[in-house]
Amino acid sequence: MLENYRLNEKRKLSLSNIDPEDTAGIADKDEIADAFDELKDKLEEHQERLYASKRNGVLILFQGMDCSGKDGVIKKVLAGLNPQGFRAESFKKPTPDEASHDFLWRTHKVAPPKGTISAFNRSYYEEVLITRVHGVIDNKEASKRLKHIVHFEKMLSDSGITVIKIFLHISPDFQLKKIHERMENPEKLWKFDPSDLEERRYWPAYQKAYEQAFKATSTKRCPWYIVPANNRWFRDYLVLRIVESAMNSLHLTYPDVDMSQFPSIAAGETETQPASQ
């Protein structure tokens, strides 16, 4: 099933051919409720082994239009992880200090160390998306940056970091419905940002910039996943399957500890009572 949503070759993709309402033939949330819980348990086991063995790290990067559910999926799918080996990072408008560095600097700083998982809410891909749509960079610069991204991700991968790239795919109508929900619900109004409405006008340009980024950066080792996200429950289920499957393929194990390196313990001196000072 996952391969239907994975782009691991540099083939041309048109987002308009992918249905944001798709649920892979699954009728509703109830149908996958048990599977969802089982996958979450498995994911927590993988995390424990990842943390114990400290030979791999995992970077899960989320991109998508406003209201595509980047915050939501991090909460629904990843909130149960042990917080000591998991971190969510989000990237807003760069500070002057961040903007004065190369475009990979601020995200690289918070890359996951081995033994841990990080979720990026937005990422260095913004530097070939919003910048391109608004003409901050030209096509030549975008093309250079896309190559730098491929090299950067390959370097991470060579260093034991699994890079999982997820695009949450929604329709413009769905976005508008969500913006209205924010405006009408006093508990969601704080999330409302009038610039979201303005940014909607650039929808086709964003879709085009995304398509070019997917084509340039989908590789066998660091593929993009296009996740239909109009149905929240399917979005969550598919993301959970993608992450669980990627971690499962690492074949993580608890490290062996050679107790013979501690001769006094092997000799039974573990009952030592506290000495008075």
Next chain:
Amino acid sequence: MLENYRLNEKRKLSLSNIDPEDTAGIADKDEIADAFDELKDKLEEHQERLYASKRNGVLILFQGMDCSGKDGVIKKVLAGLNPQGFRAESFKKPTPDEASHDFLWRTHKVAPPKGTISAFNRSYYEEVLITRVHGVIDNKEASKRLKHIVHFEKMLSDSGITVIKIFLHISPDFQLKKIHERMENPEKLWKFDPSDLEERRYWPAYQKAYEQAFKATSTKRCPWYIVPANNRWFRDYLVLRIVESAMNSLHLTYPDVDMSQFPSIAAGETETQPASQ
């Protein structure tokens, strides 16, 4: 109930008078199972409001002997929080760079920004505990540092950060049982550190250093809580109550948004369809 476990005056305390087996008269885990789930839901609601209003932050600091359950309580009580507004920080042996700064530097750097919660697994208190027990600093230096800590916490508190300080109180026998469990279980063996056995010999010195730290740094605004922790379920329940109660007392609300500042939206222009480029 909470006040029984709170130290908010600078009174002398003897840890030996506090029973690590105490469960406040609660028979077992089942008795508080429903209350635990309700408190977790409330805590998540508080977090949502904290994140939305961005006027307060929360620092929950955990101290305790090896095997007292600092990792465990963070996972059991706090793993359900939205990872985008919550972070766990743990402090190991300082790096040379960290050690070349003042003793508050590395922890201050990762203090929670407003709108978020941080859990510290160990903290700047180590700098008046392990350093003191092993003679790295003398009493005069310890006394100075304790005053600096009081001022630092008051400054955080004045800046809108609620500081919750929790000591997980276990018995030496309980610790030894846990060390043995780690040695005998292949899935826990990676947590075993032979220096834990060595460090046990300094138990009474640690208890004394802790007592002095509590006396010097328990204030009305930033009290210490002594949590009996031989029973994991009671430890989790009490910590959850402490944190929920502290956040409840902040009376957090969603921010008001004045929609009249967006005249075009008020005039009904929210239906804007994406423009072609």
